[in-house]
Amino acid sequence: MVDEVFLVRKMYTTPQEIRDLLGVTIEDAPDDILEEFIDKAQHVVIKYWQVQIKDETMTGSINGSNNTFSVSNKFIADTDFDKKITTNDFTIYLWTDEDDPGSRVEATVSTFYPEHGKFVLSSAPSTDVEKITIDYSYYTKAIDWDLVNLATAYYAGMLWVAREQYLVPETFAIGGIRVRSVQPWERLREEFFRIVNQITSVPMDYVRYRKMVLAPRIKGRFRGPGTVVDYEESRGRKRYVKDTT
Structure with missing residues (x-):
């Protein structure tokens, strides 16, 4: 049953x-x-008080050892209406071909600092990854x-x-x-x-x-x-x- x-x-x-x-x-x-x-x-x-961002390329070295990446906006916003900022409020993708959306896979995050727009991945992306993008929203008010x-x-x-x-x-x-x-x-x-x-x-x-x-x-x-x-x-x-x- x-x-x-x-x-x-x-x-x-x-x-x-x-x-x-x-x-x-x-x-x-x-x-x-x-x-x-x-x-x-x-x-x-x-x-009225937050902006949605799709496919922003994150900043940070992709060298096989670095696992910390940032976005251009801080104050990450709640997007699933639970009044909390969690990993459910953003999605990070690793692209092995920067021109092919089919090559991207979702990355896992070990911790993040929403007040600074900084994210620490569970492991450092390999040098096969050509770019890292994120979908998220941020507060303006x-x-x-x-x-x-x-x-x-x-x-x-x-x-x-x-x-x-x-x-x-x-x-x-x-x-x-x-x-x-x-x-x-x-x-x-x-x-x-x-x-x-x-x-x-x-x-x-x-x-x-x-x-x-x-x-x-x-x-x-x-x-x-x-x-x-x-x-x-x-x-x-x-x-x-x-x-x-």
């Missing part, structure tokens, strides 16, 4: 936080639907995980409202009169961009990166705005409530 394997999605926010934000129930917005929107949202939001949570929740909530509940044309005609409808997702979009502006207002630097990625957070320190409900209430705003009339 083969055991079933269930893949657990890594997410910057949760379905329940989105339901709290929107004021809807699990019957209105089931987990599986919201998880799809969260997945779409987090692939969008990361583009000093992000805060609490605000990332909020931004993702707002964007996913906007998608749910726009696509699942309010598929009403922005403008429509009644006789000879053209009417513009009020789109409920527009306020969510406005709040999303306001949060993004907060996240992207400070450039990333060495100290902020170490606090965010390398130094474990201690309970009670680096306190953010909390849940999306706390955030809404702190601003004195009413949460979005589904219109049931």
Whole structure:
């Protein structure tokens, strides 16, 4: 008998936080639907504060004894949405023919220093290797995980409202009169961009990166705005409530 394997999605926010934000129930917005929107949202939001790099040629001597190589950008970014910087967030390739992608093989890494963009391979590449490349992303802004949570929740909530509940044309005609409808997702979009502006207002630097990625957070320190409900209430705003009339 083969055991079933269930893949657990890594997410910057949760379905329940989105339901709290929107004021809807699990019957209105089931987990599986919201998880799809969260997945779409987090692939969008990361583009505001990190840059994706493909096939960058790493610097370092390929002489059969050196196993340390570097990239042109530091502050390596999380790409699999687990809020950690691990070997899952980048891939290094060894090319025996620099013009043939079919000749490349994935290298293994023994350790790396994401704040410096430096990587130590498990063994020194042989002189048969013509080049070494890497796929990775790096941060340009000093992000805060609490605000990332909020931004993702707002964007996913906007998608749910726009696509699942309010598929009403922005403008429509009644006789000879053209009417513009009020789109409920527009306020969510406005709040999303306001949060993004907060996240992207400070450039990333060495100290902020170490606090965010390398130094474990201690309970009670680096306190953010909390849940999306706390955030809404702190601003004195009413949460979005589904219109049931």
